[in-house]
Amino acid sequence: MSERKSFSMRHVFKNVLNLEENTEQCGDAENHFNVFWKLRILNEDQKYLVFHLDCLRKDETCRWSIPTEIEAIFGENQARKSTKNHTFSQISPSNKGNIYLTWKNVESSLEADGSLVVEFRVKIDNLNKVAEKKWRNFDDEAAEKASDSIIDFAEYFDCRSVIEKCENFILKKPVYMSLKETFDYALRYKLERLKKKCISELKTSADIRSIISKNSNLIDNATWKHLSLKITSLFEDVESQLEIMQKTMKTQKNETPKVRRHHF
Numbered sequence: 001m002s003e004r005k006s007f008s009m010r011h012v013f014k015n016v017l018n019l020e021e022n023t024e025q026c027g028d029a030e031n032h033f034n035v036f037w038k039l040r041i042l043n044e045d046q047k048y049l050v051f052h053l054d055c056l057r058k059d060e061t062c063r064w065s066i067p068t069e070i071e072a073i074f075g076e077n078q079a080r081k082s083t084k085n086h087t088f089s090q091i092s093p094s095n096k097g098n099i100y101l102t103w104k105n106v107e108s109s110l111e112a113d114g115s116l117v118v119e120f121r122v123k124i125d126n127l128n129k130v131a132e133k134k135w136r137n138f139d140d141e142a143a144e145k146a147s148d149s150i151i152d153f154a155e156y157f158d159c160r161s162v163i164e165k166c167e168n169f170i171l172k173k174p175v176y177m178s179l180k181e182t183f184d185y186a187l188r189y190k191l192e193r194l195k196k197k198c199i200s201e202l203k204t205s206a207d208i209r210s211i212i213s214k215n216s217n218l219i220d221n222a223t224w225k226h227l228s229l230k231i232t233s234l235f236e237d238v239e240s241q242l243e244i245m246q247k248t249m250k251t252q253k254n255e256t257p258k259v260r261r262h263h264f
Contacts, residue, residue, distance in 0.1 A: 007032040009053070010119040011039045016106060017114060019043040029056060032122075035066075039118060040094075048100040053120050055088040065089040071121040072099045075109035078119075167191045183211040187218045199226050202234070 011027035019025060020043060027039035036056040044050045051072055057064065066088040074080040086095040101109070110116055170185075171193060179198060186194035202208055208231060212219070219227070 005033060005124045006122060007037075008119060008121045009037060009039055010117070012111075013041055013116045013118060015114055016041070016049065016110065016116045019049075021045060027118075033124075037122075039120060041116075041118070044100075046103070048102060049106050051099040051101075051118060051120075053086075053095050053122070055093045057088075057093070063090060067125050069123045069125065070095060070099070073119040073121070074101065074105075074116065076111060076117045080105060080109055163189060163191070167194055170194060171197065179207060180210045187223075192222075195223055196226060199223075199230050202230055205234075208234075 009027070009030055009032075013025050013027075016025075019041070022043065024040055024042040029036045029038045031037075038054045038056060040052040040054055042050045042052065053070060055066065057066075068086055068088060070084050070086060072082045072084070074082075080101065082099050084095065084098050086092075086098065088095075106116065166189075170182075170191070179201060183195065183198040185191070186198060198211065202211075208227070212227070
């Protein structure tokens with residue numbers, strides 16, 4: 001079971017009582033766990049002020065859903081609260097206005113300047129279940145086109161089993177990336193087997209420089225150890241080849257036939 005994730009968003013909405021019917025006021029978009037979210041209020045009619053939390057995730061490469069528990073808190077003194085559950089998805093990117101206040105309660109929650117302080121505390125649950133469901137419905141062709149999206153999704157959900165399946169796919173299928181790009185990818189998502197595969201394919205000093213140059217601060221001790229062993233192995237191969245060449249040259253020199261000199 002992965003650790004439950006949570007975040008909070010707070011916004012001060014100005015001149016709420018002057019909000020015309022069927023008009024809205026929005027807060028700034030915020031990034032939480034690699035997904036952007038936005039608070040929004042809507043004067044739906046003369047009875048209620050409706051509060052929305054919008055999930056701005058835009059991903060058409062796979063189905064996704066984020067089950068949440070939302071606690072909405074109103075007013076600087078947090079006098080009014082409301083708790084609701086909602087599963088965000090492609091077809092339901094907002095909590096659908098299931099959090100609202102009567103205008104009477106809005107007025108009693110306002111600050112002296114007529115503004116309304118709104119805070120949403122969001123808890124995200126069932127992460128492994130959701131992410132693994134995505135993978136089971138994911139065919140190879142889609143995976144090749146959207147491996148970044150899937151692995152981002154798995155990292156967001158802290159689901160190692162899905163990340164490992166992504167890694168298996170990359171290891172088994174041809175990857176149309178350079179050695180440096182593949183190693184960058186392995187470092188970014190902590191794909192240990194892919195890192196080892198990249199290191200095993202290092203052939204020249206130029207290869208080594210290419211993967212180390214901009215990644216030195218991302219390389220952990222274990223990976224440095226593998227790199228050191230590979231570099232040592234490469235130098236040993238070079239020394240061995242030089243030794244063979246020297247022996248070959250010496251042998252050829254010794255086997256060179258002597259030219260007889262004829263005296264006339």
